[in-house]
Amino acid sequence: MDDLVVGTPRQLDYMQGMEDGWMATKVHKAVWAVKQSDGEVTVLSPLCTHLGCGYAWDAQETKFKCPCHGSVYDVSGNVLAGPAPRRLDVLPSKIEEGRLYIIYKEFRAGLRNAVEI
Numbered sequence: 051m052d053d054l055v056v057g058t059p060r061q062l063d064y065m066q067g068m069e070d071g072w073m074a075t076k077v078h079k080a081v082w083a084v085k086q087s088d089g090e091v092t093v094l095s096p097l098c099t100h101l102g103c104g105y106a107w108d109a110q111e112t113k114f115k116c117p118c119h120g121s122v123y124d125v126s127g128n129v130l131a132g133p134a135p136r137r138l139d140v141l142p143s144k145i146e147e148g149r150l151y152i153i154y155k156e157f158r159a160g161l162r163n164a165v166e167i
C-alpha cells in the first residue's frame with residue numbers, strides 16, 4: 051500500500067468467488083481506498099448510500115460524485131450535497147506486510163444509519 055498517495059482515493063479491483071449450489075462463479079468487485087496523513091488506509095464501500103449506485107472520484111473537484119441523483123462526498127466519505135442519508139460506509143480493513151486486507155460488506159441504502167445486509 052506504499053503506492054497510495056495521501057488524500058488521493060484509488061479504486062481497487064478484485065475478484066470474489068461465489069458459490070450457489072453447484073455453481074461457482076467469480077464476481078468483479080471494487081472498493082475505494084484512501085490513505086490518511088497518519089499512514090492509515092480507509093476503505094470505502096463502492097456503493098452510494100442513497101440507492102446503491104456506484105460513484106467515482108472527481109480528481110479536479112476532489113470529491114466523490116454519484117451520477118444517479120447527484121450525491122457528493124468529501125475525500126473521507128462525508129456527505130457534501132445531494133440526497134445521500136449518511137456518509138459513505140467504511141469497510142473493516144488492515145494492512146499486514148504491505149498488503150491490504152478487506153472484509154467486504156454491504157449495507158442497506160437509503161437509511162440514516164448503516165445496517166449490514
Ligand code: FES
Pocket residue numbers: 098099100101102103116117118119120121132133134
Ligand atoms: S444512488 Fe447515489 S445519489 Fe442516488
